[in-house]
Amino acid sequence: MEVYDYVAGKQDWLAAGLPSEGLLARLPRAGDVARKDVPTCSLGDRLGDVRERAKKAGWEVCVVVNEERIVFGLMRAKELAGDPNQTAEQAMRPGPSTFRPHVPIEEMAAHMVEHDRPSSPITTSEGLLVGVLLREDAEREAHRLHEALHEHEHEHEQHEQSEGGEAHAR
Amino acid sequence: MPAEPAPAVTLVCRHCGREIEFCSFCDRTDCAAASCYGCLVIALGESTAPLHVHGG
Numbered sequence: 038m039e040v041y042d043y044v045a046g047k048q049d050w051l052a053a054g055l056p057s058e059g060l061l062a063r064l065p066r067a068g069d070v071a072r073k074d075v076p077t078c079s080l081g082d083r084l085g086d087v088r089e090r091a092k093k094a095g096w097e098v099c100v101v102v103n104e105e106r107i108v109f110g111l112m113r114a115k116e117l118a119g120d121p122n123q124t125a126e127q128a129m130r131p132g133p134s135t136f137r138p139h140v141p142i143e144e145m146a147a148h149m150v151e152h153d154r155p156s157s158p159i160t161t162s163e164g165l166l167v168g169v170l171l172r173e174d175a176e177r178e179a180h181r182l183h184e185a186l187h188e189h190e191h192e193h194e195q196h197e198q199s200e201g202g203e204a205h206a207r
Numbered sequence: 208m209p210a211e212p213a214p215a216v217t218l219v220c221r222h223c224g225r226e227i228e229f230c231s232f233c234d235r236t237d238c239a240a241a242s243c244y245g246c247l248v249i250a251l252g253e254s255t256a257p258l259h260v261h262g263g
Contacts, residue, residue, distance in 0.1 A: 134234055140251045148251070151240045152233035 068138020
């Protein structure tokens with residue numbers, strides 16, 4: 038068996054959205070929930086064309102990337118509504134805040150609600166686009182996770198109570 | 208004598224009190240829950256120390 042040492046470390050592995058295992062790996066993370074089908078465009082694309090393409094796909098967001106899918110900028114509804122003859126480079130918000138795929142979904146949901154942010158690009162440490170996380174998706178997944186954990190705790194309590202009762206009966 | 212320009216509205220990180228130009232989470236300059244980059248990466252668990260020196 039060949040063994041490799043991933044020198045950059047576990048955090049870097051997770052930040053790249055690479056597979057992991059164990060109990061915590063089963064919890065949903067930003068990269069799992071992010072939508073991978075978000076429209077993208079190049080710096081030189083005409084805004085009018087980009088807007089039309091995004092609208093047809095049902096999106097109000099478009100990520101500006103290079104040929105290697107490295108994120109350069111973001112256009113939300115406000116930027117997409119600009120002069121159609123501008124280029125994406127002129128219209129975009131350059132260097133938007135991006136988040137890594139391994140961030141727990143409930144943390145992203147809480148921050149997105151607190152900061153009233155409708156969407157957030159998810160990228161690897163190198164800036165490679167993974168997808169766009171929508172607040173509604175993050176909130177829904179966080180809620181689902183919360184309910185599942187609550188249910189698990191309830192089952193655990195019931196199990197402990199029944200075991201205690203049996204021990205007492207003995 | 209020319210009037211001095213009005214001081215820019217300062218934004219302060221809610222966690223550490225550092226003065227910042229914009230919120231690192233939402234990029235806004237008027238964020239009510241502004242966070243500096245350092246506090247944000249800690250909050251989102253992106254800057255935890257490596258578990259093993261050799262990345263095990």
